[in-house]
Amino acid sequence: MHRRLFLVSAASAAGLAGCGMPESGPDATPDAVSRAAYRFDGPPAITLFTMVSNENGDGAHTSMMIxxxxxVVFDPAGSVSHPRMIERGDVIYGMTPELAELYEGAHARxxxxxxxxxxxxxxxxxEKALRLVMENGRVGQAFCTQSTSRILRQLDGFETIRPTFFPLSLKRQFARLPGVTERTRYETDADDKSRAVDAFFEERTGS
Known part of the structure; x- marks a missing residue:
């Protein structure tokens, strides 16, 4: 009973923040995924995103960039999507610096x-993290943090991570790992993050 009540309340809150009912369209084809691949000229890294309510301080959504x-960005049960965004199984491909900036900025509002x-x-x-998220498939409503924490704990150097449904719990666990840097992003954009996504692609297509 307690677990059921938790999932109902978590799903309700997450639906408002982004870890709710997936809004993505059909999965991109393997060919589209292959063509979208982008290699970033930087050291191998894992970046954890935790979205937090400005009203009550509650954790609302978890995702990670690899x-x-x-x-790529693993955006489990996420709601950042666009017809021109290449996404398959909750993995967003082609994470150029511009698209990575859009993804982060769209969540800060x-x-x-x-x-x-x-x-x-x-x-x-x-590479193992990349393989695990590509093989994971779509994630159900309110399971964004659980799926992310489950994947992280399978990686060398992340064995102390324990599965959790709570974004702030995972954030605290991640912070205790050696070598982690942290910053916080605030913005004052309107709550509808789809506007930022639409504007980004309109600017690049001229329509």
Missing amino acids: NASQR ETYHVIVQRREVLAPVA
Whole structure:
């Protein structure tokens, strides 16, 4: 009973923040995913995003960016999407600096701020993280943090991570790992993050 009540309340809150009912369209084809691959010229790293309510301080959504042989964002049960965004199984591909900036900035708005934690890792660790998120498939409502924490604990150097449904719990666990840097992003954009996403792609297509 307690677990059921938790999932109902978590789903309700997460639906407002981004860890709710997925709004993505059909999965991109494997060919589209292959063509979208982007290799970022930087060290292998895992970046954890934690979205936090500005009203009550509650954690609302968890996702992570992986820089390996290509850079992607694992956005489990996320709601940042666009017809021109290449996404398959809750993984967003083609994470150029511009798209990475859009993703982070779209979540920071008048109702939520974003805590960004980054940890450099060895290349094999980043590659395993990439493989795990690509194989994971779509995540159900309110399971964004649970799925992220479950994947992280399978990586060398992240064994202390314990599965959790709570974004702030995972954030605290991640912060205790050696070599983690942290920053917080606040913005005052309107709550509807789809506006920022639409504007980004309109600017690049001229329509």
